[in-house]
Amino acid sequence: MNEQPYNYLGGNDCHETTNPFLRFHELTEGEVQNTIEKVFSNSQWVAAFKTDTHHGIKHGDQVRQSCYKLVDNLTDTEQEILSREGTEISSQKPQEHALTAIGVAAIFHDCGRFDGEGKMSHEQQNIHQITSTERALIFCEKLGISKISDFVAGAIMSHDFQSERITPHLRPPKTIIGKIIQASDQMGWFHPDSVTRTIEYNKQVLGNPFFDSSVTLQERLAWTSGSTSKDALTVMLNQLFGPTTDQRFGIEYARKKVESYRFQLEKNIVGCANSREEAQQVQDIINACRSRK
Numbered sequence: 001m002n003e004q005p006y007n008y009l010g011g012n013d014c015h016e017t018t019n020p021f022l023r024f025h026e027l028t029e030g031e032v033q034n035t036i037e038k039v040f041s042n043s044q045w046v047a048a049f050k051t052d053t054h055h056g057i058k059h060g061d062q063v064r065q066s067c068y069k070l071v072d073n074l075t076d077t078e079q080e081i082l083s084r085e086g087t088e089i090s091s092q093k094p095q096e097h098a099l100t101a102i103g104v105a106a107i108f109h110d111c112g113r114f115d116g117e118g119k120m121s122h123e124q125q126n127i128h129q130i131t132s133t134e135r136a137l138i139f140c141e142k143l144g145i146s147k148i149s150d151f152v153a154g155a156i157m158s159h160d161f162q163s164e165r166i167t168p169h170l171r172p173p174k175t176i177i178g179k180i181i182q183a184s185d186q187m188g189w190f191h192p193d194s195v196t197r198t199i200e201y202n203k204q205v206l207g208n209p210f211f212d213s214s215v216t217l218q219e220r221l222a223w224t225s226g227s228t229s230k231d232a233l234t235v236m237l238n239q240l241f242g243p244t245t246d247q248r249f250g251i252e253y254a255r256k257k258v259e260s261y262r263f264q265l266e267k268n269i270v271g272c273a274n275s276r277e278e279a280q281q282v283q284d285i286i287n288a289c290r291s292r293k
């Protein structure tokens with residue numbers, strides 16, 4: 001494998017500590033996209049990644065921006081751990097190395113949802129964290145920032161962990177870099193605006209309506225992320241009542257934030273109903289789920 005860093009931004013200086021990609025957090029979404037296109041020239045998955053509105057680069061960049069907001073709001077202890085991890089990557093420019101690891105992991109975490117042909121097969125969804133990791137590591141190697149690879153890999157592999165019961169095939173992140181990626185991505189599930197994205201994804205990709213009255217409460221409660229559902233409401237109930245433990249939100253600020261989202265999230269879910277009668281049924285289901293919690 002070629003370890004010689006290549007400067008995709010066009011400058012001449014690619015020494016380890018002056019590599020422009022150690023300022024990954026300062027690149028715009030457009031610059032990140034251009035770099036990915038150069039590194040993975042002619043790859044079909046990149047075309048899908050560029051345009052997909054659910055799990056494409058737009059989503060990756062939103063997670064990246066939200067990660068940096070979390071970094072700005074870390075507790076002193078969390079900040080200390082992040083500094084330690086940065087130093088573990090490199091004693092020179094530890095902060096830049098840590099922020100670059102966060103940025104690369106955030107951008108790439110869901111790119112594996114698109115297979116080599118740019119398609120989103122069901123099988124690919126279940127192994128997307130592995131494919132995402134492989135692509136992120138190629139990216140790091142080509143840009144001469146392989147030092148961050150272990151942290152990037154650990155973070156991407158754990159980003160979808162919710163709980164032992166819901167995601168038994170995944171492990172929680174061991175590093176604070178991983179916790180930042182996971183918390184930032186998982187916060188998107190709880191955000192009140194997430195209902196639009198969930199409804200569109202269910203409709204366009206899965207062909208599911210917002211609400212199917214034939215789905216029983218038991219079916220809704222038994223649903224886990226990665227399994228099929230008959231309507232978007234089932235997924236939203238998991239968003240509303242999903243675990244908010246520190247294994248899923250290992251950053252204190254993120255835990256507080258998701259709790260503050262709940263009220264408006266519930267209002268927005270009920271607001272998606274097509275009629276007053278349907279709204280009442282949806283509210284009854286939410287109340288029933290709450291009493292089972």
Ligand SMILES: [Fe+2]
Pocket residue numbers: 109110128159160
């Ligand atoms: Fe994911």
Ligand SMILES: [Fe+2]
Pocket residue numbers: 059063109110185
């Ligand atoms: Fe994601």
